[in-house]
Amino acid sequence: MKYQNGRVAAILLATTIAGQAMAQEQTVTVVLSEELDVVEPCMASRSNIGRVVLQNIAETVTEIVPGSGLQPRLATSWEDMGGGTWRFTLREGVTFHDGSSFTAEDVAHSIARTTGDQIVCEIGAKFFGGIAITTDIVDEHTIDITADPAQPILPLLMSTMTVVPAETPMDSFVETPVGTGPYTFDEYNVGQNITLSHYENYWGDMPEVLSATYLFRSDSAVRSAMVATGEADIAPNIAVQDATDPATDYAYPNSETVYLRVDHEIAPLNDVRVREALNLAVDRQAFVGTVLADGTLLATGMTPPSTLGYNAELEPYGYDPDRARELLQEAAADGVAVDSSITLIGRTGNFGNVLETMEALLQMFQDVGFNMELKMFEVAEWENSYSRPFAEDRGPTLVAAQHDNANGDPVFSMYFKYASDGLQSGIQDPQLDDMIAAATAATGEEREQLWSDTFAYIHDEIVGDVMLFHMVGFSRVNPRLAFEPTIKTNSELQLAQISFN
Amino acid sequence: MKSFLGKRAIASAISLIGLIVLVFFLSRLTGDPTALYLPVDASLESREQFRELHGLNDPLIVQFGTYVSDLVRFDFGDSIRRSEPALDAVLRAFAWTLQLALITMSLVIVTAVIVGSLAAFHVGGVFDRITTFFSLVGASAPDFWIAIVAIVLFSVNLGWVPTSGTGTLWHWILPVAVLFIRPFGLILQVVRGSMISVLGSAYVKTARAKGVRNRPIIFVHGLRNAMLPVITVIGDQAAALLNGAVVVETIFGFPGVGKLMIDSILQRDFSVVLAAIFVTAVAIFVMNILIDILYAVLDPRIRY
Numbered sequence: 001m002k003y004q005n006g007r008v009a010a011i012l013l014a015t016t017i018a019g020q021a022m023a024q025e026q027t028v029t030v031v032l033s034e035e036l037d038v039v040e041p042c043m044a045s046r047s048n049i050g051r052v053v054l055q056n057i058a059e060t061v062t063e064i065v066p067g068s069g070l071q072p073r074l075a076t077s078w079e080d081m082g083g084g085t086w087r088f089t090l091r092e093g094v095t096f097h098d099g100s101s102f103t104a105e106d107v108a109h110s111i112a113r114t115t116g117d118q119i120v121c122e123i124g125a126k127f128f129g130g131i132a133i134t135t136d137i138v139d140e141h142t143i144d145i146t147a148d149p150a151q152p153i154l155p156l157l158m159s160t161m162t163v164v165p166a167e168t169p170m171d172s173f174v175e176t177p178v179g180t181g182p183y184t185f186d187e188y189n190v191g192q193n194i195t196l197s198h199y200e201n202y203w204g205d206m207p208e209v210l211s212a213t214y215l216f217r218s219d220s221a222v223r224s225a226m227v228a229t230g231e232a233d234i235a236p237n238i239a240v241q242d243a244t245d246p247a248t249d250y251a252y253p254n255s256e257t258v259y260l261r262v263d264h265e266i267a268p269l270n271d272v273r274v275r276e277a278l279n280l281a282v283d284r285q286a287f288v289g290t291v292l293a294d295g296t297l298l299a300t301g302m303t304p305p306s307t308l309g310y311n312a313e314l315e316p317y318g319y320d321p322d323r324a325r326e327l328l329q330e331a332a333a334d335g336v337a338v339d340s341s342i343t344l345i346g347r348t349g350n351f352g353n354v355l356e357t358m359e360a361l362l363q364m365f366q367d368v369g370f371n372m373e374l375k376m377f378e379v380a381e382w383e384n385s386y387s388r389p390f391a392e393d394r395g396p397t398l399v400a401a402q403h404d405n406a407n408g409d410p411v412f413s414m415y416f417k418y419a420s421d422g423l424q425s426g427i428q429d430p431q432l433d434d435m436i437a438a439a440t441a442a443t444g445e446e447r448e449q450l451w452s453d454t455f456a457y458i459h460d461e462i463v464g465d466v467m468l469f470h471m472v473g474f475s476r477v478n479p480r481l482a483f484e485p486t487i488k489t490n491s492e493l494q495l496a497q498i499s500f501n
Numbered sequence: 502m503k504s505f506l507g508k509r510a511i512a513s514a515i516s517l518i519g520l521i522v523l524v525f526f527l528s529r530l531t532g533d534p535t536a537l538y539l540p541v542d543a544s545l546e547s548r549e550q551f552r553e554l555h556g557l558n559d560p561l562i563v564q565f566g567t568y569v570s571d572l573v574r575f576d577f578g579d580s581i582r583r584s585e586p587a588l589d590a591v592l593r594a595f596a597w598t599l600q601l602a603l604i605t606m607s608l609v610i611v612t613a614v615i616v617g618s619l620a621a622f623h624v625g626g627v628f629d630r631i632t633t634f635f636s637l638v639g640a641s642a643p644d645f646w647i648a649i650v651a652i653v654l655f656s657v658n659l660g661w662v663p664t665s666g667t668g669t670l671w672h673w674i675l676p677v678a679v680l681f682i683r684p685f686g687l688i689l690q691v692v693r694g695s696m697i698s699v700l701g702s703a704y705v706k707t708a709r710a711k712g713v714r715n716r717p718i719i720f721v722h723g724l725r726n727a728m729l730p731v732i733t734v735i736g737d738q739a740a741a742l743l744n745g746a747v748v749v750e751t752i753f754g755f756p757g758v759g760k761l762m763i764d765s766i767l768q769r770d771f772s773v774v775l776a777a778i779f780v781t782a783v784a785i786f787v788m789n790i791l792i793d794i795l796y797a798v799l800d801p802r803i804r805y
Contacts, residue, residue, distance in 0.1 A: 035756075037582040045540070120551045122540060129544030173584045190593060191756020192667055217665055217754045221649055225657050225664045380536035380769075387541060401541075416542050423542065 026210040028481070028498060031223045031232040035216040039188060040173040041162035042114045042121035047491050051236060052194055052214055054162065054492040057097075058179030061088060061107060061158035064408040066306060066486050070156055074102065074163055074180060084150030088158070090141040094203045096165045097184045104143035108135040109166040111145065118171040127160045127412070152441050153411050160407070182207050182496045191216075196495070207496035224249075224476050233478040236489055239352060240293040243474035251295045254473030254490045255304050255406035258351065260344070260361070260398040260466035261386065261417075263426040269396045271336045273327040275463040278398070279317035280324040281368040282361060284468060291356045297470040301455040302413045303405045304470045306487055309439070309451025314459050316467070324368040342372045346400045347382040351471060358400060372398075387423050398466065399426075406491050410451045411440050418458060427464055432457065502797075506790065513786040517779070521572070524778050525565055525771075533557060534581060534769035555581055568775075577779070578772035582765070587772035591758060591780050597667070598750075598757035599784075602742035604673070605680045610735060613685050617692025618719050618727075624697055632689065640686030648679045648752040665754040676753040680746050684738040691734045695727035702726075728799055736792040740785045 034048045041058035044050045055063070055073075063073040075088040094102035115124040115133050131151060136144040147154050165178055177185050182204060183196040197211040215232060217223050220239035226232040227248060243249040260278070268274045288296045297305070300314035332338045344365070346358040355376060362374045377385070384391070386399045401424070405413045414436050420428045435457060439450035458464035475485040482499045535548050535557065552558045556567065571578060577587040620629040655675065656664040662674045699705065700723050708718055747759035758777055765773040797803045 038584050040584075117550050120539070120547060120554060122543075125543035125547035125551075126540040129542070129547055190590075191597065215666065215754065218751045218760075219649075222652060222665050222752055222754070225652050228657050229660065229664055231664055231666075380532040383536045383541060423544070 025500065026208060027212065028209050028234065028495060029213045029215060029232045030234045030236065030493060031215045031217055031226050033216075033218060033220070033223065033237050035191065036188075036194065036214075038173050039175065039177050039185065039194070040121070041164050041177050041179060042110075042119070042123050043173070044162050045123045045126050045160060045491070047237075050491045051489075051493040052196070053177060053179075055181055055494045056183045056196060056212075056496070057177050057181045057185050058162040058164060059181045061161050061163060062155050064156070064159045064406075064488075066408075066488055069308075069408060070159065073159075074107070075155075075158065078155045078158075080152075081144065083146070084148055084154075085136075085144050085146040086154045087138070087142060087144050088155075090143065091203060092141055094180050095201050096180055097178045097199055098165060100165055100167075102163070102180050103140045103166075104135075104137040105166045106163055107143050107145075107161075108137055109168065110161060110163045111135055113164070113168060113170050114161060116170060119173060123160050123162065127157055150441075152443055152447075153409055156407065156409050156411070183212065186211075204496070208499045209495045212495050227476040227478055230478065233481055234483065234493070235476045236473075236485065236493055238474050238476050240474060243293075243476065245476070248476050248479060250475050250477060250485050251293065251472045252475065252485045252489060253297070253304050253306070253487050254404075254471055255306075255487045256351070256402050256404050256471040256473075256490070257299050257302055257304060258357075258400070258402050258468045258471060259299065259302070260400050260468065261424060261426050262465050263390070263394070263397050263399075264428065264464075265426070266394070266396045268331065268336045268338045268340050269342070269398075271331050272463050273331040274336065274338060275466075276317075277324040277327040277331075277368060278365065278370070278466050279463060280320045280327070281364050281370070282317070282466060282468070283319035283364060284316060285319070287357065287360065287469065291353045291360060292469060293352075293472050293474070295472040297472075299467040299470050300459050301410075301467060302403060302417055303410050304487065306408065307405060308409050309448045309455065311452040311455040311459075314456060321364075321368045328369050338369070339371050340396055342370060342396045342398060343394075344372050344374045344398045344400070345382060345385050346374065346376045347402075348376050348378050350400070350402050354400075361400075388421075388425075402471070404490065406487055410454075414451075414454065415440070418454075418464065427462070429462060432462070432464075502794075505793075509786075509790050509793070513790075517782055517786070520778060520782055521775060524775055525568060526561070528766075528769070528771050528774055529561055529564075531766075531769055534771070537768055538581060577776040580765075580770050580773045582768050582770045582773070587770075587776040588780075590761065590773055591776040594756055594758040594761040594777075595780050595784070597755055598743065598746070598759065601673075601676065601680065601746065601749075601755060601757060602739060605677050605742060606684070606735070606739050608677070609681055609684045609688060609738070613688040614692055614724065614731070617689040618696050618724060620689070621693045621696030621700060622715065622719055629693075633693070636686035636689040638686070639682040640690070642682065644679055644683060644746075645748045645752065647682060648675070648749060651675050651679055652752075665752070667755060676746075676749050676755055679753075680742065680749050684735075684742075687738065688731060688734055691731050692727065695730050696723055699723045699727040725799060729796060732792055732795055732799070736788060739788060743784050743788065744781055 032048050032051060036049050036052060039053060041053050044054040059074050061073060061075045063071050065071045074091055076091050077089045079087045081087050090104055096102060111133055114121045115128045132148040134146045138144055145154060151157060163180065168174060182199055182202040184199045186195040186197050188194045194214040198207060220242045223235040224238045224242040227235050262269050262275055264270050284298045298316040300316050301311060303310060328338045344362055346354060358374055362372060365372045385397060386401055403413060416422045416424055418425050418427055418432055419436050420433050435454045439447060439454055442450050473490060475489060477483055480501055482501050535551050539547055539551055556564060579585065580587045580590050583590055616632055620632045623629055652664050655661050663672050666672045705718060705722060708722055744759060747763050750757040750760040758781060762774065762777040765777065
């Protein structure tokens with residue numbers, strides 16, 4: 001009998017140990033570059049918050065899937081009802097982590113909270129500025145959402161809208177986020193870690209990753225060392241100089257586009273020949289693999305190649321300093337003040353090697369005859385130059401900026417960057433305004449074509465800006481994981497998409 | 502002594518008030534936090550709403566009045582970045598910094614005093630030369646470089662200790678070791694110099710002539726008299742650690758007050774900056790008073 005008891009105890013011990021080992025094997029540790037200030041779902045458009053919260057804890061109404069476009073998430077289908085109203089049919093059988101059922105009331109509350117004025121949510125500020133959104137609950141799982149002015153891409157905008165329960169306070173951020181996602185928020189040891197674990201009643205498939213721990217380390221070398229030692233499994237954002245191991249390090253387009261915003265209102269930049277000369281003066285290829293990482297793409301438009309309407313037929317301006325000089329001489333002969341002092345404005349810390357990039361650009365512009373000086377500003381001062389209202393006495397300026405669009409549609413970029421009253425637009429062109437309005441209103445293939453035409457118009461006809469690069473990011477991934485970063489890794493990290501080798 | 506402590510407390514309070522006023526206005530000169538907290542695409546309405554919510558639209562003097570009236574109730578305001586009381590964030594971080602400083606300085610004082618005293622006993626000997634060389638290297642090596650090299654060597658290549666973090670006792674080894682090096686080198690040199698001077702004095706020669714053994718000469722007669730300049734340097738080094746070991750905290754992921762302060766300055770989280778400066782300033786004032794008391798304990802000739 002004693003012997004039998006011993007065997008039972010041994011089996012129990014063995015299964016317990018095996019169970020623990022399996023649980024540990026199905027745990028993932030992610031090391032992020034920055035600690036989360038808040039864990040609020042309506043702030044999930046910030047990359048480090050998004051990598052924890054977005055689609056892991058809180059899900060969105062719809063979802064952009066790289067390669068597949070707009071897909072259902074908490075909404076299963078949607079229909080244009082006209083007059084700016086879209087009807088969304090919501091998924092049934094979904095519950096929040098607190099056990100409550102997911103209904104249209106939760107969507108209405110989340111929209112009101114995110115776009116309301118009691119708290120400033122980044123998702124509201126970034127994607128819904130200037131748009132009045134109202135909701136009408138048709139039944140428990142159907143909701144009409146109306147945008148004023150009408151938004152043909154409202155379903156796309158809903159891919160940014162994180163849904164929280166209707167009981168979530170309107171006037172304060174949550175400290176323990178509750179959502180419908182595959183993982184529950186377990187604990188936040190401020191300054192140390194965040195832990196999530198699998199939500200057993202999740203409506204979707206059972207993920208392989210059962211729990212996750214997020215750590216925070218500012219130093220890229222430390223983050224990559226942590227994956228190398230096995231202390232972490234994924235470091236989503238490491239510096240190019242730390243991405244030295246081809247077996248674990250991935251380069252991926254990070255959805256950021258670097259460009260020089262040209263101020264068309266002030267001479268000599270209001271002359272198309274001068275703008276073309278600016279473009280021809282830059283040896284873009286010389287930056288790739290030197291100052292910037294290998295794999296960096298030369299840009300012809302504001303959004304990366306994975307975006308709808310990307311115009312693959314456009315050729316980046318080649319490096320032709322002689323032609324640039326000729327264009328400047330032609331403009332000068334017509335009375336254009338090409339020798340005016342132009343200010344090139346950069347932003348400190350905007351991306352890796354930004355200072356080296358800016359100095360090289362300055363040298364290239366000066367080589368062809370531009371009278372230019374470089375000023376590097378910190379973000380607030382830089383934004384005074386980048387965003388409207390612009391200073392009256394600013395003089396001719398080129399502002400270097402890095403723009404992120406991982407949402408798959410140019411509308412998130414083009415109005416702000418190119419419409420006459422766009423917040424960061426240096427262009428006043430009624431034809432371009434019409435093209436943006438038409439592309440924004442269109443759907444399907446027509447939309448794709450109109451955006452493509454708009455990119456061509458800006459790049460070839462009016463020579464809008466000096467487009468430079470589509471940037472790449474680097475991630476280190478532990479070989480025990482079957483996970484390859486994508487353009488979305490810049491803003492989210494869906495644990496449910498990770499499996500084990 | 503009581504009147505001395507009272508005077509020091511009053512002087513410290515006046516300095517603290519001056520510091521708070523200065524930091525309040527200087528921090529506001531760095532600009533509007535709105536640009537840092539909202540995306541560049543945020544509408545003008547959103548920006549206005551943010552400023553209104555955080556009282557940034559009020560004239561500076563009104564903001565200061567509100568701040569002072571809250572401060573009287575020991576309310577430092579809320580962190581914009583973290584949406585929690587600024588003082589809570591600071592005290593949580595300060596607890597980490599205090600632990601790190603206490604452990605490091607305890608080790609530094611014990612080892613630097615012993616090694617420095619022994620080096621001074623045989624000036625120019627092998628032990629003296631070795632300790633002088635390594636202490637000078639330690640005192641002059643940049644800690645960010647030592648930290649990264651230590652991680653690569655001891656964590657990545659040898660696998661002896663974790664790279665970073667705070668989970669176990671093992672996690673403390675590298676940060677404490679890296680923090681240890683510079684104050685150890687400095688204090689060791691001060692101990693050595695002070696001991697050389699003391700060991701050459703007449704009363705030590707007399708003790709030797711009377712046949713007193715080396716150990717009591719070094720650690721009883723010599724050390725106590727050599728400690729006054731050493732304590733001054735220890736106080737200086739401890740104050741630097743209480744301000745936060747920014748580089749070590751950043752590299753090793755230690756959630757201390759130094760990193761919090763730098764992050765808050767960069768993010769223009771004014772409430773946290775002011776709370777952090779207040780807490781560390783109070784800690785340094787208290788430490789300076791303790792050092793003054795220690796002077797009197799070690800040297801009976803000093804009376805306040």
